[in-house]
Amino acid sequence: MIHFPAQRRGPLSALSLRLAAAVGLVLATVAVVYLDRDGYRDVNEDGLTLLDCFYYVVVSLSTTGYGDITPVSQSARLVNVLYITPARVLFLIILVGTTLEVLTEQYRTGRRLSRWRRTVKDHVIICGYGTKGRSAVSALLENGLEKSRIVVVERNGPALRQATSAGLVAIEGSATRSSVLNEAHVRHAKAVIIATDSDDASVLVALTARQLTAGQVRIIAAAREAENAPLLKQSGAHHVIVSSATAGRLLGLSTSAPPLIDVVEDLLTPGQGMALAMRSAERHEVGRSPRELDSLVIALVRRGKVVTLADRAGAVIETGDMLVHVRDDRPQAAPTS
Numbered sequence: 001m002i003h004f005p006a007q008r009r010g011p012l013s014a015l016s017l018r019l020a021a022a023v024g025l026v027l028a029t030v031a032v033v034y035l036d037r038d039g040y041r042d043v044n045e046d047g048l049t050l051l052d053c054f055y056y057v058v059v060s061l062s063t064t065g066y067g068d069i070t071p072v073s074q075s076a077r078l079v080n081v082l083y084i085t086p087a088r089v090l091f092l093i094i095l096v097g098t099t100l101e102v103l104t105e106q107y108r109t110g111r112r113l114s115r116w117r118r119t120v121k122d123h124v125i126i127c128g129y130g131t132k133g134r135s136a137v138s139a140l141l142e143n144g145l146e147k148s149r150i151v152v153v154e155r156n157g158p159a160l161r162q163a164t165s166a167g168l169v170a171i172e173g174s175a176t177r178s179s180v181l182n183e184a185h186v187r188h189a190k191a192v193i194i195a196t197d198s199d200d201a202s203v204l205v206a207l208t209a210r211q212l213t214a215g216q217v218r219i220i221a222a223a224r225e226a227e228n229a230p231l232l233k234q235s236g237a238h239h240v241i242v243s244s245a246t247a248g249r250l251l252g253l254s255t256s257a258p259p260l261i262d263v264v265e266d267l268l269t270p271g272q273g274m275a276l277a278m279r280s281a282e283r284h285e286v287g288r289s290p291r292e293l294d295s296l297v298i299a300l301v302r303r304g305k306v307v308t309l310a311d312r313a314g315a316v317i318e319t320g321d322m323l324v325h326v327r328d329d330r331p332q333a334a335p336t337s
Contacts, residue, residue: 002113002171002183022094029057029087032079039076042069060084061091116169121188123149127175127205129159132195132222132243137168143277151184176204178212186212194221194237199228203235210236267326275329281321288317299324 030053033040037048040056048056048069056069061084071077124140126133129152137150152163152170163170173180175196186192192209194202202221209219221237223229229240254261266274278301290297290309300307300314301322307314317323 002116002169018094018097022091025087025091025094026054026057026061029061029084030054032083033057036073036076036079039071039073039079040069041072057084061088063088063092117185120151120185122190123151123185123188125175125181125184125186125189125192126150126152126195127192128195128197129154129156129163129170130195130197133159133193134162136193136195137166142275149190151189153180153184174201176201176208178208181208181212186217189213189217191218191220194219196222199223199225199232202237203228203231206232206235206237273329274326276324277327278322278324281317281319281323285317285323286319286321289315290317290323293323293325295323296326297323298326 030050033048033056034050034053037053040048042048042052052069058064059066071080124145126136129137133152133154137152140150141147147167148169150168152160152168153173153175154160154163154170155172155174160170160172171180171184173183175181175194186209192205192213194205194209196202196205202223206219206221209217215236218239219237220239220241221232223232223240223242224244226242226245229242232240250261250264253264263274267276285293290300297309299309300317301324302313302318302320306324309315
C-alpha cells in the first residue's frame with residue numbers, strides 16, 4: 001500500500017467534525033421541541049416525552065416525516081417554520097457534504113497515485129526508516145534532492161507515519177518482497193539505500209533488488225558487522241558501510257587523537273562549518289593540479305573510481321572528473337543594516 005505525505009487535515013478528522021456538528025444539531029433541536037412539547041400531539045393524545053422529542057426530531061430532520069407527531073399550537077408551528085425547517089436543510093447539507101468529501105478524497109487519492117506512478121523515476125528508495133534511514137534522507141535533502149524523489153519502504157507502522165509526516169511517499173511492506181519493490185518502481189530508481197535493522201534482511205533486500213534491476217540500479221547497504229560486508233557485496237550491493245566498524249574507529253580516534261573526532265563530526269553535521277561535497281570539474285580546471293584550486297580538493301572520482309591526490313593519476317584533473325572537496329557549510333549571516 002502506498003502512503004502519500006500527510007496533509008494538514010485528514011478525512012477522518014473532517015468526518016469527526018461533521019458527525020459532531022450533526023449530533024449537536026440534533027440535540028439542540030430536541031431541546032427546542034422539548035421546551036415547547038405542549039404544542040405537539042401524537043396519535044395517542046398523551047403528550048410528548050423526551051424520547052418522543054428525540055423521535056420527532058430524527059424523523060423530521062431526516063425528512064422521513066411519518067406524521068404521527070405533529071405541531072398543533074401556533075408557537076410550535078412557528079418554531080417549525082423558523083427553526084426546524086432550516087435545521088432540516090442544514091442536516092441534509094452535513095450528510096451530503098460528508099458523502100461528497102469522502103468521494104472527493106478517494107478520487108483525489110486515486111489521481112495522486114496514478115500521477116505518481118506515471119512520473120516517478122530517477123528516485124532514491126530508502127529501505128527502512130529507522131535511525132540510519134532518517135539520517136540518509138537528511139543527507140539526501142541537504143544535497144539538494146527533492147522530497148518527491150525519495151520513496152521510503154517500511155513495514156513498521158509508527159516509522160511509516162513518521163515518513164509521511166516528513167512529507168515523503170512511503171510504501172508499506174517488507175523490502176525483501178519483489179512485489180513491494182516493484183510498487184516502488186525499483187527498475188526506474190536511481191539508487192536503493194538499504195538501512196534495515198539486521199544484516200540478514202539487508203542481504204535479502206540486496207538480492208531482491210539486484211534480481212529486479214539486473215544490476216542497473218546502484219545499491220548501497222549498511223551492515224552492522226564487518227564480516228557481513230563481503231556477503232552483501234556478493235548479494236548485489238555496490239557499496240557497503242559497516243556501522244559498527246566505523247563507530248569503533250571513531251572511538252579509537254577519540255582516545256588517540258581527540259581533535260580528529262571534532263573534525264569528523266563537523267564534516268558529517270550540516271551547518272556546523274565544513275561539509276564534504278562533490279562537483280564536476282569545470283573546463284578551466286582540466287589539466288591543472290587539484291592542489292592549485294581555490295577549493296580544498298581531497299580526492300577525484302574518475303570513471304566511477306576514487307583517485308586520491310597521493311596517486312600519480314590524481315596529480316592532474318582530467319575531463320569528466322568529479323572533485324571531492326570540503327566546502328564552507330556555515331549558515332550565512334543575515335546582513336546587518
